Amino acid sequence: MFISFEGMDGSGKTTQVSRVISELRSHGHNLLVTREPGGTEVGEQIRTILMDKANTAMTARAELLLFCASRAQLVSSVIRPHLESGGVVICDRYIDSSLAYQGYGHGLGAEAVSPVLDFATGGLVPDLTVYLDISPEEGLHRRAQAALKGEEFTRLDAMATEFHQRVYAGYAEIGRRAGRR
Ligand code: TYD
Numbered sequence: 001m002f003i004s005f006e007g008m009d010g011s012g013k014t015t016q017v018s019r020v021i022s023e024l025r026s027h028g029h030n031l032l033v034t035r036e037p038g039g040t041e042v043g044e045q046i047r048t049i050l051m052d053k054a055n056t057a058m059t060a061r062a063e064l065l066l067f068c069a070s071r072a073q074l075v076s077s078v079i080r081p082h083l084e085s086g087g088v089v090i091c092d093r094y095i096d097s098s099l100a101y102q103g104y105g106h107g108l109g110a111e112a113v114s115p116v117l118d119f120a121t122g123g124l125v126p127d128l129t130v131y132l133d134i135s136p137e138e139g140l141h142r143r144a145q146a147a148l149k150g151e152e153f154t155r156l157d158a159m160a161t162e163f164h165q166r167v168y169a170g171y172a173e174i175g176r177r178a179g180r181r
Pocket residue numbers: 008009010013014036037067092093094095097098099101102154156157
């Protein structure tokens with residue numbers, strides 16, 4: 001089984017993921033936990049480029065392709081092998097993040113982004129996606145508080161409020177279209 005977690009920045013996703021992990025581990029599941037972007041050596045290097053506040057000139061298309069490059073590496077070298085060996089995979093962010101952030105947030109459009117996601121993943125879609133619904137205002141407030149306490153505040157956190165509002169509306173739309181997943 002392949003489970004992804006999605007939500008706005010500051011939604012508490014990482015906290016909930018770690019709770020689910022301990023619960024599933026206590027039941028003896030063969031669990032693989034991974035995060036996006038990152039999760040492989042190549043992916044972590046791509047993550048550094050994506051999070052770097054100096055890269056303000058990065059275009060939305062370049063950003064999408066970098067996220068997808070990291071994801072392609074993760075899917076073929078980590079996620080698929082683990083699923084094929086019968087394990088459970090939990091991913092902190094996956095394809096819906098690209099749809100919400102690049103497709104809706106940056107306005108590339110779901111129609112343009114979907115085929116790129118399909119190419120990067122070879123069509124691998126989660127069996128279940130847990131979406132933590134928090135308003136962009138509350139999410140940003142929490143992230144700013146965390147930044148005051150010394151947590152990293154990245155290039156993507158620094159995007160304008162309107163950007164986060166479009167991402168939020170995007171997640172709502174993705175949820176409506178996702179059907180049973
Ligand atoms: P991260 O530090 O993992 O944030 P969080 O703890 O909220 O998951 O940073 C990931 C950032 O990258 C987050 O702002 C969402 C964004 N993102 C995209 O824009 N597109 C994507 O495809 C993915 C995976 C993440």
